[in-house]
Amino acid sequence: IDTLGALANNIYLMQLWLDNPAFLAKYKAAFGTETDPTNLTFAAMGYDAIKIVASLSEELEKDAQGRPSGEALRAKIRTLQYSGITGTTQFDSYGRSFKREKLLKIEAGAFHLVK
Secondary structure (H helix, E strand, O other): OOOOHHHHOOOEEEEOOOOOHHHHHHHHHHHOOOOOHHHHHHHHHHHHHHHHHHHHHHHHHHHHOOOOOHHHHHHHHOOOEEEEOOEEEEEOOOOOEOOOOEEEEEEOOEEEEOO
């Protein structure tokens, strides 16, 4: 948006969208600045990813009573249902995660949620 200026208006894109005032407040407290919903979404995705890995590690260590195998990790991730800042995260039989994306439009130098 900064580079294109007014030429960016009316561009549509698909993106995860996060409008979470509580997470925004935590972000601001941690980094001393506010951010837009798009950047906040990336921060939240990273946050959820770390929480998922930590949760899987804890569960697998309990199950394996020590260091878990890669096979155990693959099996566990296929059954995972994690509810986090970006919503519910689930994985398919191939280990792929899907999130519901939103349609955004750039208007007046900012992202706006369309649908």
